[in-house]
Amino acid sequence: MIKIDDYELLLKLNEIGTIRGTAKAILISQPAVTQRLKFIEEYFGELIFIRTPKNLILTPSGEIILEHAKKVVMNEQAIKNMLAKSSNEVQGTLSIACSSLISQRFLPKILGEFTNRYPKVTVDLVTGISEDIRKNHKDYHVCIIRGEKLKESVSIRLFDDPLYIFDTEPFPKDTLKERPLISFKSDDSMHELVDNWLYHHQQQIKPLRTMTVDQIETCKQFMKQGIGMAVLPKSVSDSMMDEFPHVALELDGKPVTRYTWVSYQEGIRELPQVDEFIKMLTNQTFL
The missing domain is CATH 3.40.190.290 (D-Maltodextrin-Binding Protein; domain 2)
Structure with missing residues (x-):
């Protein structure tokens, strides 16, 4: 049976372009990724990727399956968000993309306090350089970046x-x-x-x-x-x-000076878990 994790794996394989790189990114072994991909291809009865020495190339069938995977993952997240909004209790998924420096220096303490206060929230954290986060900022509820603020988002300056x-x-x-x-x-x-x-x-x-x-x-x-x-x-x-x-x-x-910003899409604070995290973040004293 195909799971949500399998669709997420296909999206990650397509994004990164190699089995080795994907295994490293999602912290599981390369043989495990290869085995899971083989299972998914057998399930659909189609070759999804052509393996070349340098990277993975989507087949025409793979393109159709990948579009389906995107819709499934988006619908799953939308349902989780709707359930989180309808509940009086703060729960659901909170996805954060954070500058490596902030994630190492400040985020452990902040997330420690947040998860203690809201144990039913699942935190999905990605770290990296701000430039990379900007490219995919719409994939996350909250982005914590350095340098210039995100122009297409609501941005709050955290500290200089x-x-x-x-x-x-x-x-x-x-x-x-x-x-x-x-x-x-x-x-x-x-x-x-x-x-x-x-x-x-x-x-x-x-x-x-x-x-x-x-x-x-x-x-x-x-x-x-x-x-x-x-x-x-x-x-x-x-x-x-x-x-x-x-x-x-x-x-x-x-x-x-380097500026540090928290950025998010208009309306996303309607999700209680996102709103509470941003409140906690903006109430912090960083320096």
Whole structure:
């Protein structure tokens, strides 16, 4: 018998394009994904994907089945939402897409409080860089992103996160500082802020080369080991202020800042679980 999970698996396989990548994303083994796909194809009696060395390609039959899968998943979610709205008790599914930095630094405490208060709510959480979340923002009830707000959504600014440049070596005022720069994977708006600030301060600071790492925590550790400078937001570096030389990023006397927003579609707060989460989020003190 085909389940909702099977339809969700087909959508995820089509989105990611590989069995290996899908297995990694949904945290189950590659053979398990292959076996489940084989079962679904046998159920429909049709080949859904052609397997190539690089990716999965939808067959014409697969396109029809995938359209059906989208409708089934959407209808299932719509029914859950209707039931959640009609109930006096806060329950149902709350889907959140959240910036990796916020999910690591602030979200565990907030979700801990939320799930204790509303144990019947199922939380569906996806994390990643804000740029990727923007592309699929309509797939989620709530998006917590960094940088620019979502233009087609209702957006509330949660907090401003000023940037600092850190190093194990001092920042001299009168001579040019030449050091490697360690950067972490982020969206383009973050890199633009840093590049713009460095351009206006090229007489004081010159990166010899740039090393890019995946995680902000790796970036911090590399800086602490003396490998080079790193630009970090206050939210993840306030404990380092007393320990390492640093300079606040400013332009025209104003701090260079990353904004954090909670964004959602108009009307979605009619769902009690979404409304309660947004209330909790906007009542938090972040910095």
